[in-house]
Every structure is written in C-alpha cells, then in structure tokens.
Amino acid sequence: MEIYKKQKRQHYLEEHSISHLFSFPIEEFIEVREYKRDEWIIREGMRPDYLFYVIEGKAKIYVTYQNGKVSLINFISAQDFIGEMELLNEVYYTKGIQTSTKTICFAIPFHQCRTQMLEDTTFLRALTKFLSIKATRMSAKYSQSLAFPLENRLADFILQTADEGVYKEKHVTVCDFLGVSYRHLLHVFAQFCDKGYLKKEGHHYRIQQHNKLNELSMILKNE
Amino acid sequence: MEIYKKQKRQHYLEEHSISHLFSFPIEEFIEVREYKRDEWIIREGMRPDYLFYVIEGKAKIYVTYQNGKVSLINFISAQDFIGEMELLNEVYYTKGIQTSTKTICFAIPFHQCRTQMLEDTTFLRALTKFLSIKATRMSAKYSQSLAFPLENRLADFILQTADEGVYKEKHVTVCDFLGVSYRHLLHVFAQFCDKGYLKKEGHHYRIQQHNKLNELSMILKNE
DNA sequence: ACAATAATATGAGATATCTCATATTTTAGG
DNA sequence: CCTAAAATATGAGATATCTCATATTATTGT
Structure with missing residues (x-):
C-alpha cells in the first residue's frame, strides 16, 4: 500500500x-x-x-x-x-x-x-442512503438466489458483466460469487452454448442471443 | 387497522x-x-x-x-x-x-x-445503526444460504425459534423463509428425527440432542 | 355443525447441483 | 526459460432439492 x-x-x-x-x-x-x-x-x-x-x-x-x-x-x-x-x-x-x-x-x-x-x-444522510441501497441489493440477491436456478442468475450476471457482447469473467471467481460449484457453472455454460445463446471463443464467450439471456434474467427482476 | x-x-x-x-x-x-x-x-x-x-x-x-x-x-x-x-x-x-x-x-x-x-x-444515527445491522444480517443469510445445505440452516432456525426445547413453527412459513420446497423441508425434519436430534410430538418437535443441532448450526457461524 | 380452505404428510420420479478424479492449458515467480 | 501454481475442462456417480400426485388432518367462515 x-x-x-x-x-x-x-x-x-x-x-x-x-x-x-x-x-x-x-x-x-x-x-x-x-x-x-x-x-x-x-x-x-x-x-x-x-x-x-x-x-x-x-x-x-x-x-x-x-x-x-x-x-x-x-x-x-x-x-x-x-x-x-x-x-x-x-x-x-x-x-x-x-x-x-x-x-x-x-x-x-x-x-x-x-x-x-x-x-x-x-x-449520516449519505451513509444511510448507501446502507439502505446496500441492504436492498443484498436482499434482492438473497431472495433471487433461493428462488431460481443458476440458469437465471447466470444469465443476469453475464449481461451485467459482458463488455461489447463478450463475456470474459474468470470462472473461478464467478462460481464463488454465484455460490455454485465450478463444475456446475461450466455445465450451465455448456448448456447456453448448446442452445446457441453463447458462442465460445477461446476462454471468452460471445453473446449470440441477447434476448434469450434477457428473458432468463428478467424472470428475477421486478424493479 | x-x-x-x-x-x-x-x-x-x-x-x-x-x-x-x-x-x-x-x-x-x-x-x-x-x-x-x-x-x-x-x-x-x-x-x-x-x-x-x-x-x-x-x-x-x-x-x-x-x-x-x-x-x-x-x-x-x-x-x-x-x-x-x-x-x-x-x-x-x-x-x-x-x-x-x-x-x-x-x-x-x-x-x-x-x-x-x-x-x-x-x-439518523439510530437509523444508520438499524440499517447496518439489517445489511449485515442479510449478507450473512445470503452467504449461508449459498454455502450450506438445508440441514445447517434448518438446525440454526430450529435453535433460534424453539421455545423451551420445543419447535412449533409452521412448515408452510418456514419452507418459504428458508427458500426450500415443503417436501424437502419435511424430508430433512424426518432425517433429524431418524438421527434422534428431534422427537416428533403431534405437530411439534422436541429437541433431543441440542448439541448435535448446535454443531450443524455452528458450521455457518463465525461471529 | 358443515363445508371450504389451509396445513400436514408421504411416495416416486425428475432435475439441479455437488464431489471427486483426472487431464490440459495458462499464468506467475525465480 | 522453466517450474509450480492457478485456471480451465470434462466425465461419472452421489446427493440435495424440486415437482407432482394424493391422502389426511386442522382451521376458519357461515
């Protein structure tokens, strides 16, 4: 430091x-x-x-x-x-x-x-606002995580983190963040590729069907 | 009202x-x-x-x-x-x-x-404190929910809500709260009874092995 | 007191997700 | 440049959890 x-x-x-x-x-x-x-x-x-x-x-x-x-x-x-x-x-x-x-x-x-x-x-007002947003986000994430399979949360995460249609996050970090095993994360990625939502390019994934991912992700949104 | x-x-x-x-x-x-x-x-x-x-x-x-x-x-x-x-x-x-x-x-x-x-x-200080505790609890709940099977969260919930060694919550509410299906909740309750941690008494459950439940629950605590 | 609704209970089969084993590729440090 | 460690990849079997079907028992409104 x-x-x-x-x-x-x-x-x-x-x-x-x-x-x-x-x-x-x-x-x-x-x-x-x-x-x-x-x-x-x-x-x-x-x-x-x-x-x-x-x-x-x-x-x-x-x-x-x-x-x-x-x-x-x-x-x-x-x-x-x-x-x-x-x-x-x-x-x-x-x-x-x-x-x-x-x-x-x-x-x-x-x-x-x-x-x-x-x-x-x-x-204090600034901090209160920060905390209230933090609590809300956490709470949304929580109920989402329980209510839906990885498919939905992953679709959302891909859309949030993709840059110009290309997803480049590290699997290791992501499976930890989404709270699933490495194996299962890869499995769902493979599914997305099979279904044609994504196309694998080396270690990256290109989004092929934005709307399909969006459908999956919208299921866990309501605000 | x-x-x-x-x-x-x-x-x-x-x-x-x-x-x-x-x-x-x-x-x-x-x-x-x-x-x-x-x-x-x-x-x-x-x-x-x-x-x-x-x-x-x-x-x-x-x-x-x-x-x-x-x-x-x-x-x-x-x-x-x-x-x-x-x-x-x-x-x-x-x-x-x-x-x-x-x-x-x-x-x-x-x-x-x-x-x-x-x-x-x-x-504002009172509110900030309230919110910070809320955020922390949410966050703890979230990471717990992802990292551990129902067994651990349920043990914790039983200990938290039991009154004089007797658990009386409604299954319907609880499976919703813990984010699992009714069927699976009952299944884990049955397991707990099989293992002798709980004893069913009508629609209530009496805690038989507090220490066993505590072990399960402690796995998700660190504060 | 009765009918409707909610809650409890259990079985069986499907699916989501995990663990472990193992191989290959990439990255970081000396 | 070489080696160790980290990250990626894939298979196979185990487990956790879900869905659906169906029966029984409480609870509630009239």
Whole structure:
C-alpha cells in the first residue's frame, strides 16, 4: 500500500472531492491510498482504524467459515464505503476485503473524525442512503438466489458483466460469487452454448442471443 | 387497522417511548396503530406515507416475482422500522408487509416529519445503526444460504425459534423463509428425527440432542 | 355443525447441483 | 526459460432439492 502525498494527493482530493458528503472540512484528515492488485485493505477479523471511500478500482469481500470454506460475498467498486460497519457498531465481525485491481481510496481516521462524523447530518444522510441501497441489493440477491436456478442468475450476471457482447469473467471467481460449484457453472455454460445463446471463443464467450439471456434474467427482476 | 386514541394512545407512547431516537418532540406526530393478524401494513408496489416503528407483533416481508412466485424475504418484529427505504430513497420498489400476529406500531407521517427527521443526527444515527445491522444480517443469510445445505440452516432456525426445547413453527412459513420446497423441508425434519436430534410430538418437535443441532448450526457461524 | 380452505404428510420420479478424479492449458515467480 | 501454481475442462456417480400426485388432518367462515 502506498500513501499519496503532495500534488498526487491534492490531485485526487480535487478530482474526486467528497466534501459534499460532509458539512465540516474533511479534506485535511483524508489519506489518499493506493492498494496494488490482490492487497488486503482489511484483514478478516481485524477492526480497521479508518473509514474508506473507494475512488477507483475493484475489491472483493470475503468471509471464511469454520469448515475452512472461503466465500466471496460481494464486490466493492468506486463510491462504496468500507469500514462503515465498524464505525457504527461496537460489535461487528470484520470481513476481509481484497483488491482485485489497483485500487485508490480515501482513508478517514476514526480516532480524529469519528465523533464529528457521527454528529454530521449531511454525512449520516449519505451513509444511510448507501446502507439502505446496500441492504436492498443484498436482499434482492438473497431472495433471487433461493428462488431460481443458476440458469437465471447466470444469465443476469453475464449481461451485467459482458463488455461489447463478450463475456470474459474468470470462472473461478464467478462460481464463488454465484455460490455454485465450478463444475456446475461450466455445465450451465455448456448448456447456453448448446442452445446457441453463447458462442465460445477461446476462454471468452460471445453473446449470440441477447434476448434469450434477457428473458432468463428478467424472470428475477421486478424493479 | 385501528388507530388508538386518548388514553390507549397515551399508554403506548409512554410504555414504549421512542423519543430517545429523536432530538425533537416526535410524540405529537405519532399515530398509534393496531393491525389485525394477516392485515397488510404496506401493499407491494404502493409507497407508504408513514415511517413505521413496530412496538409489538410480528410481520413478514414479501415480494412477488414475474413468474408469479411469492417469496417471504424476512421477518419483522418489535423495534424494527418499516418504510425507511421509502423515506430515504426517491426510487424504491416497495415490498409487501403483512402481519402474522396482531401488531401494534407507531406511524410517523412523512409529510409532516420527513424534513425534520432527515436533519436530526440522533434519528439518523439510530437509523444508520438499524440499517447496518439489517445489511449485515442479510449478507450473512445470503452467504449461508449459498454455502450450506438445508440441514445447517434448518438446525440454526430450529435453535433460534424453539421455545423451551420445543419447535412449533409452521412448515408452510418456514419452507418459504428458508427458500426450500415443503417436501424437502419435511424430508430433512424426518432425517433429524431418524438421527434422534428431534422427537416428533403431534405437530411439534422436541429437541433431543441440542448439541448435535448446535454443531450443524455452528458450521455457518463465525461471529 | 358443515363445508371450504389451509396445513400436514408421504411416495416416486425428475432435475439441479455437488464431489471427486483426472487431464490440459495458462499464468506467475525465480 | 522453466517450474509450480492457478485456471480451465470434462466425465461419472452421489446427493440435495424440486415437482407432482394424493391422502389426511386442522382451521376458519357461515
């Protein structure tokens, strides 16, 4: 992890100002940090000392179960908070957060700002909104995961992540995210190819029948 | 739905005061309402005009999918907010909320209080905390649901809901909540009985081997 | 008290999904 | 450039879970 100083710091503070999220001057307290790919922003079980706000990059939230199985719970991307649970709750099991690309974020030290943040309506409103959206998404994902077979969730995921009609995600990451075995994920991909929805091109898949995937994905949408 | 007036209203306002959640006098705006069993507090798709705070009773959150399948997403019980999503977000698909017992709650009208509530740090902090816990629970439930078979989730659910060693929930509600078919739920119950973890007594189940259920349930805990 | 509806119960066959074994290809580190 | 590790790929059999059919028992409204 690298901490940006001087111009580099200033540049990010200006380009991605978050002062509108606070009604007090926050900039002086902000550390601008760069994490390399695969670095841990927070280690599972260790309470962070900062509230983070992601400027660019992507990260993943993991949790380890007692049986040793590690699960990817969610993705984090630009404009997400990290560590807000620990800011708000005395008791909270901290999940692990690992970058999947180079990630730049603002780090706001609890020991200097906690009190002020918790007194600031502007900030609290922003945080409340963030949390409410997070809760809604989680809840949607949850009920979807239970109510429908992989076919539907995968179709949705493909449409969300495909770039110019080409799907390039890593199977390993995806089967973890969608909570299915590698084997079964591949099986459903094979089905999609058989049915002509996708065409395999090396390790990528080209979408052939967008509307068919869309039908499958629409089944789990209602908002 | 019945609206309590005079002494009855006053009684509830005093017995279950929520004035500590606000830094302005909220009581004058509060309507005290009683919903009968199976009444809808909010109908799916209809934005509510009130923020609700549950005093006693239980309710269920439902969502209907395009394929017509209705899913129970979560339970609501005393000290939960209802309608906070609609208070915070302009755009939000409102889920249906139906009582499962007689339910008494406070109703705070948006049109009179929205602005004040959104400016009140005390309230916002309370709400943020509520939401953060909600998000965490959802997220735990989600990863659990994907990572483990029903056996584990059911063991956990039994321990959570059993009263003095006796489990009395309705299968119909539970299979919906846990997202499995009625048939399969019964099948796992039968297994638990075979293995001697539970003993069937009429329509109830008596826990025989608490430690065995606990083992199963602990597998999905880490906090 | 009776009829209608909801909840419980069980069997049997279908499907979704998992585990394990094993082979090949790609990627990362020295 | 070479090797180890990670990712991809595929088969086969096991298990979890679903759907449908059907019967019995509670609950509720009139």
